[in-house]
Amino acid sequence: MSNAAISFxxxxxxxxxxxxxxxxxxxxxxDPEGEQVCDLVAFRRDDLREYLSSGRSLDYASKLWLGTGDLLYSNRSRPMFEIVADDVGRHDFTLTPCSRDTFRILYGHTDPKPGCEGNLEMALAPWGIDRDRIPIAFNVFMHVAFDGDGRISVLPPKSRAGDRILLRALMPMVVAMTACSAPQSNNGRFKPIDFRVLRGDDAARVAAASAAGT
Structure with a gap:
């Protein structure tokens, strides 16, 4: 990992x-402690109607699991991110952010918490993005499996302490990220997520180190 002095x-x-x-x-x-999911959503900064699209990204990649070298597309079929490095190689781009209704319907909670949907809404409030505009997230480190009948299983993430993903922004964006609230997603233990934004020389050093495998 680079020695870029940009704090997380x-x-x-x-x-x-x-x-x-x-x-x-x-x-x-x-993922600082391992087995924790980060729901990521993104919007084009000068036109918030353009957003990171699960359907477009999976369609153009022709696969369910995206990793190093893959592009993440917007609803307008324009690249938003390139995955530059990926320690885990297993993420989900099919399930929506957990919500109050998720906890009520799936977990039977009578006083449900906001979940990732509510937390993303609060984080995005300064840009006027409300709950109804939050799309399917790129669920970083989330381990979702499908059996032969199409049944879905949410399994413990494969990420270990210190594992990372590195995304290059391909347009100006507003992004929001969570430390996921759903116990199925994080093996029943709620943990933090760390992130940082690297620019200029710092970005170049980290990208070069990743390409060199250091």
Whole structure:
């Protein structure tokens, strides 16, 4: 990993944070303790109607699991991210962010918490993005499996402490990320997520180190 002196921001368990990216920035997301999911959503900064699209990304990649070298596309079929490095190689882009209704319907909670959907809404409020505009997230480190009948299983993430994914922004964006609130997603223990945005020389050094495998 590069020695770039850019500190990480910690997303506490069961919460979310947002940031702005410029084209060319690197977004580094780290699982500091292992087996924790980060729901990521993104919107084009100068036109928030354009957003990161699960359907477009999976369609153009012709596969369910995206990793190093793959592109993540917008609903307008324009590349938003390139996956530059990926320690885990297993993420989900099919399930929606957990919500109050998720906890009520799947877990039987009578006083459900906001979940990732509610946390993303709060993080994105300064940009006027409300709950109804939050799409399917790129669920970083989430381990979802499908059997021969199409049944879905949410399994413990394969990420270990310190594992990361590195995404290159291909347009100016607003992004929001969570430390997921759903116990199925994180093997029953709520943990934080760390992230940082790298620009200019720092981004170049980290990208070069990743390409060199260091």
């Amino acid at each position: 921001t910690r997303i506490p368990p069961c919460s979310a944070r947002a940031a702005e990216l410029e084209a060319g920035d690197l977004l580094e997301i780290v």
